[in-house]
Amino acid sequence: MTDTTYTPPKVWTWDAASGGEFANINRPIAGPTHDKALPVGKHPLQLYSLATPNGVKVTIMLEELLAKGIDGAEYDAYPIRIKDGDQFGSGFVSVNPNSKIPALLDQSETPALRVFESGSILLYLAEKFKAFLPTDLAARTECLSWLFWQMGSAPMLGGGFGHFYAYAPEKYEYPINRYTMEVKRQLDVLDRQLADNQYIAGDEYTIADMAIWPWYGALVMNKVYDAAEFLQTHTYKNVLRWTEEVAQRPAVQRGRMVNRTWGEPSEQLHERHSASDFETKTQDKL
Numbered sequence: 001m002t003d004t005t006y007t008p009p010k011v012w013t014w015d016a017a018s019g020g021e022f023a024n025i026n027r028p029i030a031g032p033t034h035d036k037a038l039p040v041g042k043h044p045l046q047l048y049s050l051a052t053p054n055g056v057k058v059t060i061m062l063e064e065l066l067a068k069g070i071d072g073a074e075y076d077a078y079p080i081r082i083k084d085g086d087q088f089g090s091g092f093v094s095v096n097p098n099s100k101i102p103a104l105l106d107q108s109e110t111p112a113l114r115v116f117e118s119g120s121i122l123l124y125l126a127e128k129f130k131a132f133l134p135t136d137l138a139a140r141t142e143c144l145s146w147l148f149w150q151m152g153s154a155p156m157l158g159g160g161f162g163h164f165y166a167y168a169p170e171k172y173e174y175p176i177n178r179y180t181m182e183v184k185r186q187l188d189v190l191d192r193q194l195a196d197n198q199y200i201a202g203d204e205y206t207i208a209d210m211a212i213w214p215w216y217g218a219l220v221m222n223k224v225y226d227a228a229e230f231l232q233t234h235t236y237k238n239v240l241r242w243t244e245e246v247a248q249r250p251a252v253q254r255g256r257m258v259n260r261t262w263g264e265p266s267e268q269l270h271e272r273h274s275a276s277d278f279e280t281k282t283q284d285k286l
Helices: 053-067 090-095 118-129 137-167 173-195 207-220 237-247 250-257 276-285
Strands: 045-049 075-079 103-106 113-116
Touching: 045 053, 053 075, 053 118, 053 137, 053 207, 053 250, 090 103, 090 113, 103 118, 113 118, 118 137, 118 207, 137 173, 137 207, 173 207, 173 237, 207 237, 237 250
Parallel strands: 045 075
Antiparallel strands: 045 103, 103 113
């Protein structure tokens, strides 16, 4: 790969890995690559995920529902190790044909109902349990606008900035500058919104916060891409205030641990089957 202008061929063909940290799992076709059944636990909700930002959205939501005393939100969570290609197993593809985490199977419905795409899962759970989504039309619309803002914006942060700044095999000025400009604009959007609101969609903590925090909170806390200084994230004071406030929620702290397979061992909970799983981790820290 050289730093020269690229002339696309008349017809693109896939004849080599693209390079970068995730090159071994990237391919231009869908569908399963191997037969592998998914484990199934005893609870109504079965989650197949990993503690990436998209996965953390859903585990935070489930832990918040349980913190409200909603027993129907009990769940089993199993890790899908994306670097190993677990997302291309036949069982996972049957739950999410797009082969992306997270994916949810609701066994309380007959037949069991699959839900995929993180924003869809958040909305599904909010409507199912009537929580973290305002019922007033104006407030609900504002919340959903910010939920879909995240769905449209985060690819610029992750697949755009994160890839070219942190994961691409070589660094090139144009894509890094292009996506840096967009990410800083997004942070400014959030900072202006949070200047007049405690939470993203107003004074109420909602699924909009749960969707946005794992991406942009992690960014300003320097938990992803090691880019806080580069982006000068300390200048987004309102985003930092909101990030720290959400981070103090016990359900958020638990949700961040579920399906985490890296980092400090005390912060990892590969599988989650009951609240007692966290108690074991707490004891490990003592």
